[in-house]
Amino acid sequence: MTENGEQNNAPQESEPVADRNERNPKRIGQLIVLVVLGWELCKVVARRAVAKAFAGGAAVSGETAAEYPETAAERPKAAADCPETATEHFGSAENTGRAADRNLDPQRDTATHQQWGMLVVVCALAIALAGGVGFLLIYWTGGNNLLLGVTLAVSSGGLGSALVLYSHWLMSRKEATEPREEMPSGTVEREDFAENFQESEEEIHRRSLLKWIGVSTVGMIAAMVISLFRSLGRAPDPSLFATVWKRGQRLMTLDGRPVNVNALEPGSTTIVFPEDSIGDEKAQTVVIRVNEQFLQLPKERANWAPMGYVAYSRVCTHAGCNVGLFEKTTNLLMCPCHQSTFDVLKAAQPTSGPAARSLPQLPLYADADGNLRAGGGFSEPPGPGFWGMP
Amino acid sequence: MSGRTGGHLAQWLDRRLHLAKFVTKAMNHVFPDHWSFMLGEVALYSFIILVITGTFLAMFYNSSSAQVTYQGSYHALDGVKMSAAYESVMQLSFDVPAGLLIRQMHHWAALIFIAAIVVHLARIFFTAAYRRPREINWLIGVTLLLFAFGNGFFGYSIAGDLLSGAGLRVAYAILLSVPVVGSWLTFLVLGGTVPVSVTLPRFYSFHIFLLPAVISVLLAFHLGIIWRQYHTNYPGPRRTDKTIVGSRLWPSYAAKSVGLFFLVFALVALLGGLVQIDPIWVYGPYDPIASMPGAQPDWYFGWIEGAMRLFPGINLHLGPYLIPEVFFPAVLLPALVFAALYVYPFVEEFICFDREYHNVLRLPYQQPINTAIGCGFFVFLAVLFVAGGDDVIAVATAGSVVTIRIILRLLVFVAPPVAAVLVYILCARARRRHTASHPPAPPEDVVVQEKTTDSSNEEVRTHCDWKGKCDW
Numbered sequence: 029m030t031e032n033g034e035q036n037n038a039p040q041e042s043e044p045v046a047d048r049n050e051r052n053p054k055r056i057g058q059l060i061v062l063v064v065l066g067w068e069l070c071k072v073v074a075r076r077a078v079a080k081a082f083a084g085g086a087a088v089s090g091e092t093a094a095e096y097p098e099t100a101a102e103r104p105k106a107a108a109d110c111p112e113t114a115t116e117h118f119g120s121a122e123n124t125g126r127a128a129d130r131n132l133d134p135q136r137d138t139a140t141h142q143q144w145g146m147l148v149v150v151c152a153l154a155i156a157l158a159g160g161v162g163f164l165l166i167y168w169t170g171g172n173n174l175l176l177g178v179t180l181a182v183s184s185g186g187l188g189s190a191l192v193l194y195s196h197w198l199m200s201r202k203e204a205t206e207p208r209e210e211m212p213s214g215t216v217e218r219e220d221f222a223e224n225f226q227e228s229e230e231e232i233h234r235r236s237l238l239k240w241i242g243v244s245t246v247g248m249i250a251a252m253v254i255s256l257f258r259s260l261g262r263a264p265d266p267s268l269f270a271t272v273w274k275r276g277q278r279l280m281t282l283d284g285r286p287v288n289v290n291a292l293e294p295g296s297t298t299i300v301f302p303e304d305s306i307g308d309e310k311a312q313t314v315v316i317r318v319n320e321q322f323l324q325l326p327k328e329r330a331n332w333a334p335m336g337y338v339a340y341s342r343v344c345t346h347a348g349c350n351v352g353l354f355e356k357t358t359n360l361l362m363c364p365c366h367q368s369t370f371d372v373l374k375a376a377q378p379t380s381g382p383a384a385r386s387l388p389q390l391p392l393y394a395d396a397d398g399n400l401r402a403g404g405g406f407s408e409p410p411g412p413g414f415w416g417m418p
Numbered sequence: 419m420s421g422r423t424g425g426h427l428a429q430w431l432d433r434r435l436h437l438a439k440f441v442t443k444a445m446n447h448v449f450p451d452h453w454s455f456m457l458g459e460v461a462l463y464s465f466i467i468l469v470i471t472g473t474f475l476a477m478f479y480n481s482s483s484a485q486v487t488y489q490g491s492y493h494a495l496d497g498v499k500m501s502a503a504y505e506s507v508m509q510l511s512f513d514v515p516a517g518l519l520i521r522q523m524h525h526w527a528a529l530i531f532i533a534a535i536v537v538h539l540a541r542i543f544f545t546a547a548y549r550r551p552r553e554i555n556w557l558i559g560v561t562l563l564l565f566a567f568g569n570g571f572f573g574y575s576i577a578g579d580l581l582s583g584a585g586l587r588v589a590y591a592i593l594l595s596v597p598v599v600g601s602w603l604t605f606l607v608l609g610g611t612v613p614v615s616v617t618l619p620r621f622y623s624f625h626i627f628l629l630p631a632v633i634s635v636l637l638a639f640h641l642g643i644i645w646r647q648y649h650t651n652y653p654g655p656r657r658t659d660k661t662i663v664g665s666r667l668w669p670s671y672a673a674k675s676v677g678l679f680f681l682v683f684a685l686v687a688l689l690g691g692l693v694q695i696d697p698i699w700v701y702g703p704y705d706p707i708a709s710m711p712g713a714q715p716d717w718y719f720g721w722i723e724g725a726m727r728l729f730p731g732i733n734l735h736l737g738p739y740l741i742p743e744v745f746f747p748a749v750l751l752p753a754l755v756f757a758a759l760y761v762y763p764f765v766e767e768f769i770c771f772d773r774e775y776h777n778v779l780r781l782p783y784q785q786p787i788n789t790a791i792g793c794g795f796f797v798f799l800a801v802l803f804v805a806g807g808d809d810v811i812a813v814a815t816a817g818s819v820v821t822i823r824i825i826l827r828l829l830v831f832v833a834p835p836v837a838a839v840l841v842y843i844l845c846a847r848a849r850r851r852h853t854a855s856h857p858p859a860p861p862e863d864v865v866v867q868e869k870t871t872d873s874s875n876e877e878v879r880t881h882c883d884w885k886g887k888c889d890w
């Protein structure tokens with residue numbers, strides 16, 4: 029308690045306040061005293077807060093801390109610190125406290141301390157009240173959400189602070205030490221339990237028919253409950269494996285127009301759907317026109333890209349996001365969710381990022397009118413991978 | 419007057435419930451005074467706030483995916499087609515008085531709930547409070563974290579906006595990636611390939627009935643057990659494995675704890691009022707065609723998101739079957755992380771041959787190995803969390819995503835061991851210094867204590883020595 033000298037200033041100076049008030053009606057002196065008092069108060073509060081925050085660490089009493097077994101030398105000493113009276117009955121084990129204990133702070137029970145504490149708590153409650161009034165006013169006159177939040181916070185915060193301050197500042201708090209219950213029950217208790225339990229258990233064991241029919245009933249109930257899960261969902265259907273598009277379907281944009289072979293400049297893209305399911309998430313396909321001579325499709329896909337039009341599933345093979353970005357200069361499709369990139373020129377193979385599988389490709393051909401049509405389904409089922417995925 | 423009324427009420431109750439003894443005992447329950455014991459309470463109070471605000475929100479929410487045209491007071495979306503779910507959230511945000519405040523408070527409370535659980539868990543870990551006899555509560559706590567994760571996801575998925583729709587599709591991919599049962603699991607939980615109309619009602623039901631009920635029950639057990647076992651104590655005078663030191667529940671601890679509830683509530687209200695969260699009107703309704711650069715999940719999924727971004731594209735082909743790349747970072751990794759959390763106390767017990775009861779905590783520097791492991795673990799998660807925003811970092815630093823990914827892939831392996839070693843060295847040094855300045859107490863005390871304990875209460879304690887070490 030090296031700070032005692034400073035802390036004691038507060039009560040000493042509180043006496044002259046009354047005197048000066050009588051002698052010198054000027055408010056300035058009073059104000060100065062108040063400021064000094066307030067400052068001292070802040071220091072005390074801050075010091076306590078710090079002491080409190082580190083109480084656990086600071087209060088470590090002198091002993092070693094061997095890793096294993098846990099602080100072997102520490103316990104005997106600590107146990108010695110604990111007088112045998114601590115094992116008396118409930119609530120009688122009040123003790124003399126440690127250095128950091130608030131109860132032993134000589135400041136704690138002074139009239140000034142109590143008065144200031146009361147003042148602060150009352151102020152906090154007043155703030156809470158004001159906040160509540162503000163909340164009601166705002167709520168009944170339009171209800172701006174921002175102000176409602178602030179007034180609610182002020183009101184609740186005032187109440188909470190008042191309670192915490194009251195507890196910390198004004199309540200007499202004795203540090204209590206109590207014995208803990210012995211962890212494993214005593215032999216007598218355990219034997220008692222075992223006896224009681226076995227009595228009825230044996231009864232059941234003797235009636236084996238009862239036992240078996242009982243077990244079967246429980247199993248049956250479980251089966252009934254589990255069966256109900258069937259209502260929750262259909263079985264995984266073949267749609268998981270579907271390659272969605274069918275040969276001959278025209279490529280349609282979202283607003284229902286077919287895509288002509290002259291529609292796109294090289295380096296531009298559009299999103300298309302099968303003509304009978306426009307807007308379908310799983311069927312969404314990105315059509316990109318690239319410079320034909322740079323295309324490096326596998327041999328068997330050589331005729332899948334008429335006039336440099338390539339089409340790939342727009343659902344990422346990694347985690348199913350929409351592969352929404354196309355970088356013209358590098359010819360990369362990129363998924364904005366996890367930054368996988370796919371090389372448009374090389375059958376949408378993943379080039380970087382977490383994706384492992386190429387985007388499924390849609391074979392294309394141009395019909396007599398010059399409109400693009402699907403030459404079949406996607407090269408693989410579109411979307412994220414699963415156990416049975418081919 | 420009020421005192422007499424209270425007295426009458428107490429008597430009325432006591433005549434029917436025989437309460438006096440029980441309540442007196444409860445009021446005298448001892449709670450240690452340390453701020454770090456409040457972290458769990460912050461989580462508990464956030465949960466209560468979640469229930470209160472959530473009840474309000476549930477009165478306005480509609481989980482239907484029927485398409486409607488928006489006509490509400492947010493004119494920027496006038497005439498836009500959207501799901502009824504999204505419209506109902508817009509409605510409660512803009513047309514219900516204080517609705518937006520309550521919704522934002524709900525979301526903030528959810529973030530604080532999980533943050534408080536994580537910090538609480540870290541406190542338990544770094545002070546070794548999970549040791550015998552508190553393993554059960556550790557298991558329940560980790561399970562609570564798991565369910566909190568789940569309910570957080572269900573919560574922000576049901577708003578029907580573009581971000582949550584994207585999240586749903588990623589969740590679909592993750593569920594689907596589980597070997598053997600993936601597709602069955604997906605259809606069971608989500609009701610089909612997303613988006614389907616049954617998904618949101620299902621999530622809503624999980625979110626407001628199933629998981630809150632499970633969380634409440636687990637919470638009850640968690641609190642009941644800590645009440646039964648008492649809290650731990652930080653090391654200090656009179657704080658032994660056989661004593662509990664602190665202040666009584668009534669009145670000082672109760673006042674402080676109730677005060678803490680209002681303070682947490684104030685924080686949530688302040689955030690809900692001042693700091694915008696999940697602005698679904700900015701994202702717009704879910705659109706299966708739209709893509710959303712810079713999309714991120716809520717903070718507590720950041721590490722899984724990061725792992726998904728860092729993990730290289732490795733498919734595992736097992737004959738005709740496939741384990742997709744998503745499985746490893748998004749299913750296996752979280753499973754391993756939670757498995758590690760679950761088994762940690764038992765592994766420590768096993769490795770250290772530690773069968774004793776521990777009611778006095780270890781300070782982090784007193785257990786360098788544990789502290790090093792914990793720090794390495796958190797650094798690992800932190801790197802993953804940062805990786806979850808690699809695109810944001812790339813934009814902010816004008817770097818390339820590819821470079822940043824390479825750096826982070828290195829860091830995720832290098833940083834945790836480096837941090838662990840560093841922390842170990844620091845802790846070991848602190849411990850050495852402390853030991854040097856505080857010589858150990860003479861060991862004779864052990865014998866004395868053992869004798870007293872054994873002779874004083876023979877019937878109960880014959881099989882247990884003073885450490886609580888028992889041979890069954």
